[in-house]
Amino acid sequence: MTRTRPTAPLLGLSLALLCAMPALAQAPAPTARGAAKAADVSDVLKTPRPQGGEWLGLYLMDKKVGYFFTDLSLVPGHKDQVRSINEMVFKATVGTKLSERLYREERTYEAKPGGRLLAFVVQQQGDGGEQRLEATNSPSGLRVVRKRPGLPDEVRTLPASVEVVEDADQARVALYRKAPVAGTITDGTDLESYKVTTTVDQPEERMVGGVKVRMGKALTISEKEKVPVVAYLTDKGEMVEVDFGQTMQARAESEAVAKRMDVVEVFGLTRIVLPRQLPVEARSVPGRTVMVMTGLPEKFQQSTYRQKYVKLPDGRVEVTLVADFPKLTSLKALPVADPDGGENLKANIIVESDNADIRKLAKKLAGSDKDAYTVAKKIIAWVATNLEKDYGASADRASDVLRQRKGDCTEHSLLTVALMRAAGIPARRVDGVIYMVNSDGVPALYWHEWVEAYVGEWTQMDPTFNQNVADATHFGVGQEGNAEITSLIGQLKVVEVRDRASAAGAPSGRAGQ
Template sequence: MTRTRPLLPLLGLAVALLSAAPVLAQAPAGAPRPAAKAATVSDALKVPRPKGGEWLGLYLMDKKVGYFFTDLALVPGRTDQVKSINELVFKATVGTRVSERVHREERIYEAKPNGRLLSFVVEQRGDGGDQRMEGTNTPQGLRVVRKRPGLPDELRTLPASPEKVEDADQARVAVFRKATVEGTITDGTDLTSYKVTTTVEPAEERMVRGVKVRLGKAQTISEKEKVPVLAYVTEQGEMVEVDFGQTMKARSESEAVAKRLDVVEVFGLTRIVLPRQLPTEARAIPGRAVMVMTGLPEKFQKDNYRQKYVRMPNGQVEVTLSADFPKPTHLKPLPLADPEGGDNLKATIIVESDNADIIKLSKQLVGKEKDAHAAARKINEWVAKNLVKDYGASADRASDVLRQMKGDCTEHSLLAVALLRAAGIPARRVDGVVYMVNEDKVPAFYWHEWVEAYVGEWTQMDPTFNQPVADATHFAVGQEGNAEITPLIGQLKVVEVKDKPSATPGR
């Protein structure tokens, strides 16, 4: 059975942090303010930070899987511009393959208060493909040139980014001002601008290198990731720890130590072991599976057509998963309107449903079919049968998947969603876990991605496993590769597999 890829939500959060990495360091609330420079200089330059930048090791469930470097300073030889540098390296073993991603960003801002973002360079290497994006931001718009080896350059013109220099170091600015700071970060992967908010938290005392010190604390949340990020720094402005929930942490280290990584096998580290196998019924259509879980926050416990929840004592929740074909009386013809406002039909820089090759293939696959469900099944089956299942061939954009014609669950789902949207079928990627019993015979959930399409009602399909209906071994917790689900890794547990649900009514 093809191994699935659990790295997407984790990488999504880690890469997103690069845009806000300087945000994670700040002076403590009780520290004296440094002497102000010129009145025309942004507060982002008035706060203390280690000269020459900082190195931090990145840990997943106490295993080191990467490191990042961050710095913010005036552009050498200039007093009117600021450069922010952030670089992430992520490396882990998946089965017999090594997955490695390098993501580096350099951003230039005006140095004055509320100085605007002027330009950026984003470089990506390794897992997901090699590319360089060069952006120029003016009040008239954001112009981005995408460069890839052996391919022609691509030009994309977007609305102007409202990002300011204070957004590159929100947390320090928030503590300096003793006030909440709100702003915008233009994401270095999807080029969309997201609101970012930082609030000052009460200071804490901790042991740092054997000495008890008072640490400043601030919390940053992006509307994209929705994962509270807590940063702790000394009175000298040294960032000593950053917490991304209980799953991931970054710790201050020397460059040499930060680059010394553990050998981490991600599947074994992040899987959710079950106390016994799921019943055969879970793989039938219609089918059902019932479990008792812990570590599932209330915000994830929302009943829908596939998943029902019953709260139990001691933080446990009974989860009933069900799978069935959509009702024939609900099916509609092509094209369909998005029942949720339009985002599920939108072409994006990642889900390129407006790409000429994807539009052409979608038309070929759908042909003269008018029934949306039948068309969706054709697309799902084609992706399942024609993409080579290869973990080491990741791609971050649908057109890249189509060009290389191989990948794991994320590539299968990304291409399927792009083809569905191009056919006029609202669709999105679904993130969660899928039940498998691998070579070691241990029943477990593994992190996975599949597809949800609207064909008159919502239905889930799995192009990785060629399932026209994703069976009841699929437990969904998020959408579109969003890192909001990352804190579940290592926290979500299955304590019981049941043969049938309890008689207790749902909420």
């Protein structure tokens, strides 16, 4: 059985924290020699902090899977500019493959209060492919040059970024001002802009080297990730700990210790073991599954045409999953209007539905067919049969997936969504878990990604397993690599698998959406 990749939401969170989580940026305070007058520089340069950058080990469920390096300082020879450097390395075993990724970005800002973003460089290597983004920002727009080995450079011109220098370190600025800080970050992975807000919480005592130390506490949340990130800092500005929900944590360490990682098999570490196997009907279409879960926050309990929730005592919730074909009376002809206003037809640097090769293939697959569901099924079949199931051939861009024609669930879903959007079908990726029994014989839910297409009504499909309707073993909890779901890893439990007769609130047919 093909193993799916649970690292996608983890990497999504880690990368977003580097480009959209300013609490990790560091900078030495200006000195009397070589710095402008205090009134002429941003508060980001006035707050106390260690010089020379800091190292933090990255832990997933208390296992070491990577590290951060962060630094921010005046640009040498340019007293009116600030440079922020963030680097993240992720390394773990995923199934039988070693997954390793390096993400590094360098941003330059004006040093004055409210100084604008001038430029940034993003470098990615390892799992996901290699690329370099070189961006310059001016009032007239953001110009990005994308460079990849062996391929011609690509140039994108986007609206100007409104990011300012205080956004490079909102946590310290908020603690310095003793007031909330709000701004906008231009994400280094998808080049979209997202609002980011930091608030100051009551100080807390934390153990540092066996000694209780009173810490400043700042909480940052991004419009993109929606994961509350809590940073703890000493009165000297030392970043001691950063909590990314209950699952991931960064801890201040020396460089040598930060780079010393555990041997972690993420696939098995993050799975959700079931008390028994799911019934056979879960694999059928129409099909149905009923489970009782704990550790599922209320915000995830939003009933849809596929999933229904019934609250039970003691924080338990009954989850009913239903898989069925879309109704023939609802099907629409191409192109299909997006019920969400166009977001699910949008092309960007990741989905690339405007790429010439992707558009050409989408047109070829559609042929003379105008029925959206028929074309969607053709795309599912093509991706399922033409992409080699290769757990070690990851790619973060749809055009790269098409070129290498291999990958796991994330590559299958990404290319499928790009082809569907190019064909005029609103589509998006779905993150969640899927039922599998691996070689150890343990029934469990594993992190997985599939797609949802709007063909007149929403319907979920799985290109990895060539399913025109994703069966009722698929439990979705998020969309488009949303890092918000990482809080469920290690917390979500299945305490009971129910038979049809014992279900408390089974839906009767599709509720629509």
